[in-house]
Amino acid sequence: MEVHVKQNQTAREEQQENRARMLISCPDGPGIVATVSRFLFEHGANIVQSDQYTMNPAGGMFFMRVEFDLPELSKNLPALERDFQAVGDQFKMEWTINQVSRKKRLAIFVSKEDHCLVELLWHWQAGDLDADIAMVISNHNDMRSYVESFGIPFHHIPVTADTKKEAEQKQLEVIGSDIDLIVLARYMQIISPLFIEHFRNRIINIHHSFLPAFVGGKPYAQAYNRGVKIIGATAHYVTEELDGGPIIEQDVQRVSHSDNVNELKRIGRTIERVVLARAVEWHTEDRVLVHQNKTVVFN
Amino acid sequence: MEVHVKQNQTAREEQQENRARMLISCPDGPGIVATVSRFLFEHGANIVQSDQYTMNPAGGMFFMRVEFDLPELSKNLPALERDFQAVGDQFKMEWTINQVSRKKRLAIFVSKEDHCLVELLWHWQAGDLDADIAMVISNHNDMRSYVESFGIPFHHIPVTADTKKEAEQKQLEVIGSDIDLIVLARYMQIISPLFIEHFRNRIINIHHSFLPAFVGGKPYAQAYNRGVKIIGATAHYVTEELDGGPIIEQDVQRVSHSDNVNELKRIGRTIERVVLARAVEWHTEDRVLVHQNKTVVFN
Amino acid sequence: MEVHVKQNQTAREEQQENRARMLISCPDGPGIVATVSRFLFEHGANIVQSDQYTMNPAGGMFFMRVEFDLPELSKNLPALERDFQAVGDQFKMEWTINQVSRKKRLAIFVSKEDHCLVELLWHWQAGDLDADIAMVISNHNDMRSYVESFGIPFHHIPVTADTKKEAEQKQLEVIGSDIDLIVLARYMQIISPLFIEHFRNRIINIHHSFLPAFVGGKPYAQAYNRGVKIIGATAHYVTEELDGGPIIEQDVQRVSHSDNVNELKRIGRTIERVVLARAVEWHTEDRVLVHQNKTVVFN
Amino acid sequence: MEVHVKQNQTAREEQQENRARMLISCPDGPGIVATVSRFLFEHGANIVQSDQYTMNPAGGMFFMRVEFDLPELSKNLPALERDFQAVGDQFKMEWTINQVSRKKRLAIFVSKEDHCLVELLWHWQAGDLDADIAMVISNHNDMRSYVESFGIPFHHIPVTADTKKEAEQKQLEVIGSDIDLIVLARYMQIISPLFIEHFRNRIINIHHSFLPAFVGGKPYAQAYNRGVKIIGATAHYVTEELDGGPIIEQDVQRVSHSDNVNELKRIGRTIERVVLARAVEWHTEDRVLVHQNKTVVFN
DSSP states (O other): OHHHHHHHHHHHHHHHTTEEEEEEEEEOOTTHHHHHHHHHHHTTOEEEEEEEEESOTTTOEEEEEEEEEOTTHHHHHHHHHHHHHHHHHHTTOEEEEEETTSOEEEEEEEOSOOHHHHHHHHHHHTTOSOEEEEEEEESSSTTHHHHHTTTOOEEEOOOOTTTHHHHHHHHHHHHTTOOOEEEESSOOSOOOHHHHHHTTTOEEEEESSSTTTTOSSOHHHHHHHHTOSEEEEEEEEOOSSTTOSOEEEEEEEEOOTTOOHHHHHHHHHHHHHHHHHHHHHHHHTTOEEEETTEEEEOO | OHHHHHHHHHHHHHHHTTEEEEEEEEEOOTTHHHHHHHHHHHTTOEEEEEEEEESOTTTOEEEEEEEEEOTTHHHHHHHHHHHHHHHHHHTTOEEEEEETTSOEEEEEEEOSOOHHHHHHHHHHHTTOSOEEEEEEEESSSTTHHHHHTTTOOEEEOOOOTTTHHHHHHHHHHHHTTOOOEEEESSOOSOOOHHHHHHTTTOEEEEESSSTTTTOSSOHHHHHHHHTOSEEEEEEEEOOSSTTOSOEEEEEEEEOOTTOOHHHHHHHHHHHHHHHHHHHHHHHHTTOEEEETTEEEEOO | OHHHHHHHHHHHHHHHTTEEEEEEEEEOOTTHHHHHHHHHHHTTOEEEEEEEEESOTTTOEEEEEEEEEOTTHHHHHHHHHHHHHHHHHHTTOEEEEEETTSOEEEEEEEOSOOHHHHHHHHHHHTTOSOEEEEEEEESSSTTHHHHHTTTOOEEEOOOOTTTHHHHHHHHHHHHTTOOOEEEESSOOSOOOHHHHHHTTTOEEEEESSSTTTTOSSOHHHHHHHHTOSEEEEEEEEOOSSTTOSOEEEEEEEEOOTTOOHHHHHHHHHHHHHHHHHHHHHHHHTTOEEEETTEEEEOO | OHHHHHHHHHHHHHHHTTEEEEEEEEEOOTTHHHHHHHHHHHTTOEEEEEEEEESOTTTOEEEEEEEEEOTTHHHHHHHHHHHHHHHHHHTTOEEEEEETTSOEEEEEEEOSOOHHHHHHHHHHHTTOSOEEEEEEEESSSTTHHHHHTTTOOEEEOOOOTTTHHHHHHHHHHHHTTOOOEEEESSOOSOOOHHHHHHTTTOEEEEESSSTTTTOSSOHHHHHHHHTOSEEEEEEEEOOSSTTOSOEEEEEEEEOOTTOOHHHHHHHHHHHHHHHHHHHHHHHHTTOEEEETTEEEEOO
16 A cells, blocks of 8 residues: 555656646636747746636636646746746736645644545545645544544644634644645534634635535534435535635435435535545645635636 | 337336325334235235335334235225225324326426426327326417427416416316316416415426525526536425425536536526426326425335 | 527527637647647637647647637638648648537437437527537438428438448438538437448437447347446447447436336436437537547537 | 444444344235235334335246334244244245344455445444444455554455465455355455355455446456546446346446546546445345346345
């Protein structure tokens, strides 16, 4: 297993050493694709994959994701970024360029339900999640030994109604300054606006319903009481509105009248972990752009 | 095509001549299955299919559907029903027995969108919908010639805010006393409580969203604005609460950020017609029992 | 209904008057996207949608689909095509540019099963299938009146083992020279290599199984006998190898032990018509490129 | 986590202490359901769930699964079984009655791919797989520490072309006489007919394709080469015919031209583990009956 993972990673790493991903959002207008692709060509970059989407041909927003190879990327990227500034300004772009070899660093938050954490660790261990899991933070101590057996630091930060503010402060300290993404893997605490502000569009939550149905607590009980024939799960970025942030991914499973709440939970667990894993992978691969309360997902 | 349909129907009709379906709802208790199956056996009936479901083994509700063959059914059913009265009373059952050969009579309500009507007529013509389509009622006259080309009576009953009450009165007159099921095949008018009372649990509506998400008008626009990644449709019995009645069937389809409202509508049309057709078929085959605001579907 | 269709079509037609779609296949190499997008920009075209795919970054094939608007397209397209010749030659491209307003002309072949034909006509009538249905050809006369009620010419060309060659000759005569796509909508005759040669990658067949499982006749009986838990349908381009051509689209539906062959057929019909309709729509919208025995579908 | 599992188990165990499951296969005939349910009622048993299926009303096979509660089950079951012998003989039944509290004992075979094993252990640990995992047998030693961390015995039995016979002999010794089910969780060795004979309809394999497509080795490479748009996995009982045994469960996932073989494998892993877990759960809950080369699954 050890060997298997390493082989996958080595192959991937060689391929990715000189690869970068560019994400662009801007008002639509003529010539953007032409300008960007010509710019990259003239700077010696080879476009491997390019996706774009225009929300509305007349006066809407334009979104683009370009994956490209550039010889000696680490050495040459700063110059390319400096030169691209002019292009970005011309089209009023928000843009970023990420080196693929610079893996994103994740902090996973978890409470007592372990299935989403187990899934993410399994994807990570199998070499399918191209990120570093920098730490796991939990308001319970139950999963310490499991997490630490992977060599991942585990921080137990209890949260009560009274200590919520201090707990978040402690979380921020532990997280420090080099975490790219926070994953709420069935973390059963509401995140404060202050905390969200630190990680705008960088906190992914898994909600155990097919949003916008069954916002809030006990969604499986709500689903059972409504008598739905299909249940689902939703991965979304966390905003100040409870379960109201931009949706990244959803999936569903058929159920029947004979499934009680416990069975809905059991079926739902598999949906939740698959949906969360997809959303996290897409984010780490720079496939998700956020515009207002919606996502553009290039996958 | 003519020939094909007739063959299907003939084979089915022979098989079904002596077949009946019994539906039972009652408080759960020991010995129900044993009593019912023994009763049928002793009356010369052969059980072809039997399904049951107990909502909760201790003190819940019990639901049962039995399909059985009885020699000379038409002649012998009245005596069997009379004798079953004692069993029904013993267990406080609500029960019905339907002859399969006595097809249910449907009235389809439609406005301007034709896809659900087209679907039902296609299933009916293909011999897959085992019911009689007795009439189509519409608040517009657009589909008259299409409907009449199938030999089905078409009634144009306009509805405005002012004439709603009279229109419903006229609908009831046209429907008369021998319609078993009303199907709202994208009929864009709200049904009054008075009308609903006439057809309790016998009006099926197709709502063009994955309920309970996006209740009310313009659900595809709502779905687009919320940025969902999956859309759906829901067939449900109509109650006094708008889009709140017992759900019979739902289905969904994956969409992406690049699908605008018109594309959601287009994708949705195929979900709507499939979901509505399934719900209508299940109802006509006595597969749906209603308890409070939920359905038990034996399929 | 009449009005509804026309409104859709008018809106679409205005939008599409100056729109074109370019399809490119060529060996991969640096600078293709940059060169094409720069070319279009310099010729006054605005890229509305661009998709590309490289089969293998090192030495594989490159595929591209560009949707663009060009003012006064009809007048300006010939010059643009003439100028693009140099780009095409430089990268050894196979390329085509289609005016969106120039709808593709379809000939639909059908035998006795009508569901796929009904579906295509419904999509077409609803304004969702952006093509002209120029004619329906059948080896049976059953559907003449149905087809003619849409104002579509119907040609009855009987086929027997002995007359097959003559029948195909007659089909080719009826088809003439301005048909873009032949759709085998459950046409139960094998097409000869000679006929296929006339319409290479322009004959779409619907096979009623999840290929490559259950090639050949009676796939639902084969599926029943194997006891599969999911059945499917496959739309593919017709090649000389029976049911072996490039797959455009597939879909599936869950079944159970209790579904007999007739029920598999019934369930399958809905899969077949949905899958075929999607494949035909994608082809008519220039979304499908064929390479060897596989398709690239930009959707 | 520890606590959570135990609570689930305790609640389940109390409920199941007096619960049994009866499985019946026999030629169809009148009165079977009536006789069985009357028998159970007269012996003081309360039917909790009853499912049956007749392959063909006239002269086919009949299958039944009854879940029932009997006071003091352990004490009273032997007498009930003795008395039922007469019923079984009357209808030429194959029948078994299993105490739910007597959990099935599993031996899991695995090679180098760990995802199916991880899944089964996660379901087991979460209290969702109602069975005992008695041992893991592998032809490699890689997963020893992982398996042993759950307190499950791990047996490393290497297999080469030359030592196959001895290896199977050793496996049989290790397995002993009290294993109910063998699960091949991506065990990449072909099982000999001799071994199969010991565990007829008690070896479940997961094949990484949508059978009967892509029998044998490298199914994902086969799927890629054929250009399918959907991939799948199949759980089946192992018979002497390679990948040809009775199918228990299948599921699928949509893919596209842009997914290479490695990506198909990655997507497939999630299908495989879900499908295998379902099949194993259904088998352990006595939901699967085998008739010839097909399964009847009551779920």
